[in-house]
Amino acid sequence: MTSAIDITRAVNPPRAVFLNFPLGHQTGKPDQPELQRQIVRHAMRAFDTIDQPGTIVELPFVWDPNDRTWETRDYTKGWMPERPAREDADLIEAERQSRYRDSPK
Template sequence: MGLVQRIVEEAGIPTISLTLLPFITRKVKVPRALAIEFPFGHPFGKPFDNEQQLSIINDGLRELESIQEAGTILDLPYKWPEEDFKKQDWWPEEHPPIVKFMQEQLAKKNKK
């Protein structure tokens, strides 16, 4: 997504993004980003938590105005509740095809 953000910004439209993997965002390099410690699929938090969703958007609106240096990645303070972390329920129901593919490749290699 960082690639799209860069191209939209290059076209003259200022952009801000959230990131769940700041490690990647730092490599791709985007003008403005906010890192948030939430599980995949939930950049704006929990479903139906309208207040938190709005709060995160408002952080973005504020930082869009205040960030002055290209490449800035700020950390947002939100925490995923510990009891929900234990549920580990953000994984897809089945492994993505690439995981199965890599496991098969590995199995073939080990057979040789």
């Protein structure tokens, strides 16, 4: 699976399926299981159909038919949200660890 077609062309894997979505959504939008299922189903189908090494199958899905401006913003300066400071990140991590220690599997 890939959302970065130029990197995938450079790496040149045996098989790939390309989805033109912003980074972090390589198998779809959050809480849209039907879209996710269609994307993954296409990817599984590619295992049966790709017979030429280096093939990249391009999927027909569009992130937002009315707004393609994400393409000008993705992976540019200021696009990444601020990271929490180190102490805050450590607190978040400690909280996660303790949450699961006390909860049933």
